[in-house]
Amino acid sequence: MPSATLSEQDSLFHQLQRRMVESGEWDRLVLQLRYQLNDAGWLDSQRVQTLEQAHTMEQPSFRELLDGTRTRAHGVPEAVRQQIMTSMRAFIDKQIES
Amino acid sequence: MAASPNSATRSHSSSPATADGLFDEPTDPNRCSHIAAVLADPSEGAALLKKFRGVVSWKAQRSHEALHAAKRRKIASPTCGTCGLTTPRPFVCLECPYSGCWQDEHVLDHLRDEGHRFCVDAQLGIVYCRECQDMIYEPALESAVQRATLAFEERESRFRDEKRPRESYQPWTRTDKDDAALANTTPLPCHGQRGLLNLGQTCFLNATLQALLANPLLRSYFLGDRHNPRWCRVRAGCACCALDHLFAAVHAPPPRAPFGPTELLAAAWRAGGGALAGYAQQDAHECLITLLNAAHTSSRGSTLLKCNCIVHSTFGGMLQSDVRCPRCGGVSETVDPCLDVSLGLGPGKNTLASCLKKFTQSEDLAVKDWACQKCGKVSQEANKRLSIKRLPPVLSFQFKRFEQRGTETVKIDTPVRIPATISMGPYTTAALEAGGAYPGPEAMYAYELFAVINHEGQIDNGHYTSFARYDDTWCRFDDDKVTPATLAGVLGATAPVYMAFYAKRRLDYKPHTTPSYVLTRETEAVRERERAERAARQAQAREKEVEDELLATV
Numbered sequence: 001m002p003s004a005t006l007s008e009q010d011s012l013f014h015q016l017q018r019r020m021v022e023s024g025e026w027d028r029l030v031l032q033l034r035y036q037l038n039d040a041g042w043l044d045s046q047r048v049q050t051l052e053q054a055h056t057m058e059q060p061s062f063r064e065l066l067d068g069t070r071t072r073a074h075g076v077p078e079a080v081r082q083q084i085m086t087s088m089r090a091f092i093d094k095q096i097e098s
Numbered sequence: 099m100a101a102s103p104n105s106a107t108r109s110h111s112s113s114p115a116t117a118d119g120l121f122d123e124p125t126d127p128n129r130c131s132h133i134a135a136v137l138a139d140p141s142e143g144a145a146l147l148k149k150f151r152g153v154v155s156w157k158a159q160r161s162h163e164a165l166h167a168a169k170r171r172k173i174a175s176p177t178c179g180t181c182g183l184t185t186p187r188p189f190v191c192l193e194c195p196y197s198g199c200w201q202d203e204h205v206l207d208h209l210r211d212e213g214h215r216f217c218v219d220a221q222l223g224i225v226y227c228r229e230c231q232d233m234i235y236e237p238a239l240e241s242a243v244q245r246a247t248l249a250f251e252e253r254e255s256r257f258r259d260e261k262r263p264r265e266s267y268q269p270w271t272r273t274d275k276d277d278a279a280l281a282n283t284t285p286l287p288c289h290g291q292r293g294l295l296n297l298g299q300t301c302f303l304n305a306t307l308q309a310l311l312a313n314p315l316l317r318s319y320f321l322g323d324r325h326n327p328r329w330c331r332v333r334a335g336c337a338c339c340a341l342d343h344l345f346a347a348v349h350a351p352p353p354r355a356p357f358g359p360t361e362l363l364a365a366a367w368r369a370g371g372g373a374l375a376g377y378a379q380q381d382a383h384e385c386l387i388t389l390l391n392a393a394h395t396s397s398r399g400s401t402l403l404k405c406n407c408i409v410h411s412t413f414g415g416m417l418q419s420d421v422r423c424p425r426c427g428g429v430s431e432t433v434d435p436c437l438d439v440s441l442g443l444g445p446g447k448n449t450l451a452s453c454l455k456k457f458t459q460s461e462d463l464a465v466k467d468w469a470c471q472k473c474g475k476v477s478q479e480a481n482k483r484l485s486i487k488r489l490p491p492v493l494s495f496q497f498k499r500f501e502q503r504g505t506e507t508v509k510i511d512t513p514v515r516i517p518a519t520i521s522m523g524p525y526t527t528a529a530l531e532a533g534g535a536y537p538g539p540e541a542m543y544a545y546e547l548f549a550v551i552n553h554e555g556q557i558d559n560g561h562y563t564s565f566a567r568y569d570d571t572w573c574r575f576d577d578d579k580v581t582p583a584t585l586a587g588v589l590g591a592t593a594p595v596y597m598a599f600y601a602k603r604r605l606d607y608k609p610h611t612t613p614s615y616v617l618t619r620e621t622e623a624v625r626e627r628e629r630a631e632r633a634a635r636q637a638q639a640r641e642k643e644v645e646d647e648l649l650a651t652v
Binding site for chain 2: 014017018021022023024026027028030031035038039041043044047048051052061062063
């Protein structure tokens with residue numbers, strides 16, 4: 001049944017996510033992601049575009065800026081995506097084994 | 099002197115919430131009135147602040163643990179009060195123990211359902227107000243975040259060479275004496291931009307000076323009157339006095355016509371030993387180092403070792419060079435002081451991080467027949483690795499663009515992408531020795547770009563320009579022409595970056611030690627006293643002898 005499979009997947013996802021957070025792997029990955037996105041110029045590009053959007057707003061609102069960022073923040077550099085996915089896969093593989 | 103336009107409306111708020119916000123406007127339209135009302139109430143305000151500080155401290159602790167915890171020890175994984183799932187980024191209600199996710203608006207539902215008004219993003223310490231329906235700005239909370247995070251970092255960081263912990267940050271609290279001193283003064287803005295006249299191919303000097311003017315530590319030092327030319331003991335030609343005059347000129351009340359930095363040009367010529375003299379184009383990097391050394395020499399109390407003059411306090415770092423012997427595996431460490439870091443450019447895409455990675459990579463020692471000190475054997479394949487042993491408050495990077503090829507010097511125009519912020523952790527000696535993990539909180543390694551020097555053209559007919567910022571406002575400086583700029587313009591400038599200046603996001607103070615010149619002064623004073631006492635005793639003894647002789651003859 002589709003709904004049961006979905007909730008199985010969901011529950012597995014949530015379990016893995018919890019383990020990732022508890023082991024500190026989540027924080028390490030976020031840091032690694034931050035370094036790489038910074039080095040790729042992606043962080044600065046987002047910063048600059050969001051600043052531009054804020055300057056056009058009479059009264060800057062967080063929700064609008066967040067929506068703007070969400071729309072723009074695709075196109076994470078492929079190399080960065082691959083590296084992070086590899087790290088995540090390695091973690092998940094280790095979790096499944098144990 | 100003209101008063102600043104806002105001085106008439108400034109009133110001194112004495113409420114505890116804004117105790118260290120001397121120039122806060124109580125009627126700032128950008129402030130959230132809802133939270134201001136809560137903070138104004140003594141018991142409600144205190145409770146809110148307490149909860150807020152608790153969240154910030156919790157987050158600081160947790161972030162630190164996540165990166166430094168012992169293996170197999172679980173880190174707290176907060177869960178959402180509504181959906182029960184792990185939220186790596188919890189938003190915490192400031193009026194009850196609830197915390198939840200932002201994405202699915204669970205925390206917002208909670209605020210609405212319970213009639214609570216505020217929640218805080220644990221990660222950044224930013225507060226959301228339900229009535230404003232927006233993230234809010236509140237000075238008291240801003241300073242609470244800084245203070246709580248800083249307090250945690252101070253506890254967690256230990257300096258390597260001193261056993262004592264960091265000096266704790268003490269905020270300035272106004273006393274009646276301060277009030278009296280400030281009573282008849284007019285506040286002036288401590289930021290200013292002024293063009294610099296080109297005195298004959300001196301754009302190299304002008305670009306360097308704009309980078310020094312934008313340096314927050316130098317600005318505080320000179321605007322804070324720490325080197326007053328009237329009391330300076332060095333006679334004519336003091337580079338610090340010249341810098342003081344420059345800072346005063348740039349912050350003088352408008353109109354500010356372009357300023358001619360003749361004193362500093364003369365100081366650079368003198369101190370450069372003739373190398374920077376003449377009216378030909380010179381190297382901005384050489385000019386910077388020359389001026390810094392001149393300022394160091396003319397600083398009161400500067401010493402050759404462990405100097406704490408303004409130049410060394412600001413720019414002084416230490417580089418460690420580890421040479422590894424391939425025979426015995428022994429490593430010989432050499433530590434050298436430095437005022438800046440010179441990075442070579444490589445093929446392909448150059449970014450600051452890639453240049454730093456190259457800089458700290460292990461490479462073969464250029465010297466052949468290197469003799470190891472530990473095993474005494476000579477080898478050809480020793481390898482050397484550089485790392486940064488001590489990070490200065492201001493990091494200056496120079497990209498080696500001028501290369502000697504045979505008899506001529508060529509310019510390398512390879513573009514380099516520099517970031518607005520960088521974390522220097524991975525390039526420190528501590529990190530490289532520990533294989534990546536570095537001690538101390540992450541924030542201690544964060545640096546922010548504040549000035550850039552660009553060079554376009556060739557060696558002999560090139561031109562230096564610079565970018566510098568005050569707070570978030572960037573300007574472009576082209577000798578006497580000052581134009582507004584944006585971060586986008588700085589990072590995307592076509593003229594190649596020659597030098598980049600970064601300031602540490604958080605300053606850390608090492609434990610207080612008496613400066614060496616004060617110690618020598620005191621020991622001298624003690625010795626003087628002892629000498630005087632001895633002389634007095636001897637004089638007394640002689641008198642007694644004479645008396646005895648006289649009595650004997652009687």
